[in-house]
Amino acid sequence: MIDIQDLRVRFGQGADAITAVDSVTLSVREGESFGLVGESGSGKSTVLRAVSGLNDEWTGRIAVAGAEQGPVRQKGFYKLCQMVFQDPYGSLHPRHTVDRILAEPIAIHGLGDADARIGRVLRDVGLGPAFRFRYPHQLSGGQRQRVAIARALVLEPRVLLLDEPTSALDVSVQAEILNLLRRLRAEHGLTLVLVTHNLAVVANLCDRLAVMNRGRLVEEMSVEELRRGAARQPYTLQLLRASQGYDRATAESFQDYA
Amino acid sequence: MANNKTADDTPLLEVSNLRVAFPTRTGMAEAVRGVSFTLGREKLGIVGESGSGKSMTGRSILRLVPSPGQVTADRLAFNGEDLLAASPRRMREIRGRRIAMVMQDPKYSLNPVMTVGRQIAEAYRVHSKAGAAEAKRRALEMLAAVRIRDPERVYDRYPHEVSGGMGQRIMIAMMLIPDPDLLIADEPTSALDVTVQMQVLAILDDLCSQRGMGMIFVSHDLNLVASFCDRILIMYAGRVVESCRASELHAAQHPYTRGLLASLPRIDEPPGDLPVLSRDPMWLEA
Numbered sequence: 001m002i003d004i005q006d007l008r009v010r011f012g013q014g015a016d017a018i019t020a021v022d023s024v025t026l027s028v029r030e031g032e033s034f035g036l037v038g039e040s041g042s043g044k045s046t047v048l049r050a051v052s053g054l055n056d057e058w059t060g061r062i063a064v065a066g067a068e069q070g071p072v073r074q075k076g077f078y079k080l081c082q083m084v085f086q087d088p089y090g091s092l093h094p095r096h097t098v099d100r101i102l103a104e105p106i107a108i109h110g111l112g113d114a115d116a117r118i119g120r121v122l123r124d125v126g127l128g129p130a131f132r133f134r135y136p137h138q139l140s141g142g143q144r145q146r147v148a149i150a151r152a153l154v155l156e157p158r159v160l161l162l163d164e165p166t167s168a169l170d171v172s173v174q175a176e177i178l179n180l181l182r183r184l185r186a187e188h189g190l191t192l193v194l195v196t197h198n199l200a201v202v203a204n205l206c207d208r209l210a211v212m213n214r215g216r217l218v219e220e221m222s223v224e225e226l227r228r229g230a231a232r233q234p235y236t237l238q239l240l241r242a243s244q245g246y247d248r249a250t251a252e253s254f255q256d257y258a
Numbered sequence: 259m260a261n262n263k264t265a266d267d268t269p270l271l272e273v274s275n276l277r278v279a280f281p282t283r284t285g286m287a288e289a290v291r292g293v294s295f296t297l298g299r300e301k302l303g304i305v306g307e308s309g310s311g312k313s314m315t316g317r318s319i320l321r322l323v324p325s326p327g328q329v330t331a332d333r334l335a336f337n338g339e340d341l342l343a344a345s346p347r348r349m350r351e352i353r354g355r356r357i358a359m360v361m362q363d364p365k366y367s368l369n370p371v372m373t374v375g376r377q378i379a380e381a382y383r384v385h386s387k388a389g390a391a392e393a394k395r396r397a398l399e400m401l402a403a404v405r406i407r408d409p410e411r412v413y414d415r416y417p418h419e420v421s422g423g424m425g426q427r428i429m430i431a432m433m434l435i436p437d438p439d440l441l442i443a444d445e446p447t448s449a450l451d452v453t454v455q456m457q458v459l460a461i462l463d464d465l466c467s468q469r470g471m472g473m474i475f476v477s478h479d480l481n482l483v484a485s486f487c488d489r490i491l492i493m494y495a496g497r498v499v500e501s502c503r504a505s506e507l508h509a510a511q512h513p514y515t516r517g518l519l520a521s522l523p524r525i526d527e528p529p530g531d532l533p534v535l536s537r538d539p540m541w542l543e544a
Contacts, residue, residue: 039451040422141308170307170478175521175532182531197451204523204532227526242452243525245485251460254453 002028007060022215033192035202035209043215082152086164088144092136142173271297274333291496303487311496358433362445364425368417375413385436400431423454
């Protein structure tokens with residue numbers, strides 16, 4: 001479904017240039033849920049933004065659903081592939097009602113039948129019709145993230161790109177959103193790409209994952225291997241140890257991997 | 259509640275029936291509703307979700323609740339001294355010197371137009387009679403104590419020139435240089451990567467055990483608190499619903515605590531729906 005080859009992203013000019021993503025190659029199968037894991041600055045979000053068309057300064061090859069993608073995307077691409085962002089407080093227009101937020105993508109793509117589509121997608125994400133004419137400030141963080149997911153789903157895409165979709169939420173709300181994403185994936189046959197720093201979230205929602213560090217792909221593994229702690233690279237093992245809570249001796253053993 | 263007395267038998271901090279309320283158009287909104295605990299020279303974790311009142315509890319100890327918030331308590335005493343009765347002048351002496359606070363995000367807590375070294379040295383000079391050279395020497399020592407590799411170089415940096423993890427270490431250096439007895443850390447590592455988080459916690463851990471400092475660690479991360487602290491208070495809707503030894507968190511009794519623990523995804527469990535917390539209105543009263 002998604003095929004990335006030798007992807008490079010550089011920011012800045014001349015001596016100040018940084019390579020944020022360095023020759024990353026990976027592919028995500030149709031219907032798969034794929035996790036992209038790493039610490040801040042590892043380039044995981046930059047990969048996602050290049051795939052989604054939000055960043056056009058890249059080299060390499062990106063193909064989505066068999067179609068080669070250039071730096072600038074056609075409108076049809078967004079019907080196929082949608083994105084959900086980390087911060088539901090920042091990603092919804094504060095002066096638009098939920099109804100207007102959801103109506104906009106329908107109008108852009110000229111789909112028609114907006115009323116029925118909005119009603120359906122709101123039910124899909126577990127928000128009743130009562131939420132339809134509310135403003136974002138009248139919703140909780142979890143409800144806002146449901147609206148953001150609804151906005152992505154209203155176009156009935158086949159691929160959903162998720163950039164830290166639960167890290168701004170409380171753990172009890174995170175559980176609700178993870179359950180929702182699992183159900184939506186099963187019902188709509190979605191392909192998910194989930195960017196996160198949280199290995200436990202990946203273990204819960206994904207089939208396969210890739211670990212990134214400093215712009216490079218460190219290792220790819222199945223979630224089954226992650227669960228057994230069967231990582232091969234020392235960086236991944238360190239990340240696994242760090243996720244298991246505080247331990248004085250473990251903290252001492254950490255090192256920087258370039 | 260466990261009663262951890264210090265050697266001289268006065269607890270470092272006594273809090274009894276602490277309440278924080280904010281006036282709103284529809285009456286008083288209570289953010290903290292009757293919290294009581296005592297603290298010795300130990301690491302106490304306060305855990306809860308957003309809006310549970312955990313940060314307000316930490317802030318009210320330093321009397322940093324913003325106006326028009328109102329703080330009341332039957333007793334709020336530090337080393338036997340009543341903090342609610344202390345004059346503003348006395349509070350300024352206590353803040354920083356005796357009780358220090360580390361906030362979540364170093365980006366907003368450091369002065370952007372002053373080098374980090376001067377900020378740390380200033381923190382020392384405000385609370386001691388040291389001269390500039392002595393303060394600089396102490397600041398460099400402190401930077402080394404929080405394991406910054408090249409203190410001389412970092413001393414002359416501005417906050418925007420350092421990474422998040424280093425910024426948080428600088429904040430900790432600044433808070434610890436007056437050698438406080440109690441450190442209140444409000445989500446001190448939540449903005450950091452997991453490996454950096456562990457390293458910053460190790461620094462706090464060492465400083466606590468070496469200096470015999472007490473610490474209140476406010477966090478939303480149950481597993482982290484359980485592995486780092488000695489004792490835990492779990493807050494819900496402004497109240498402490500449960501307190502336990504950190505090592506016994508997995509055996510917690512209150513349905514809220516149990517629900518929070520169950521809703522956490524785990525690496526070693528197969529994928530599947532997570533139990534969702536259903537909130538019982540009874541918890542508001544319990």
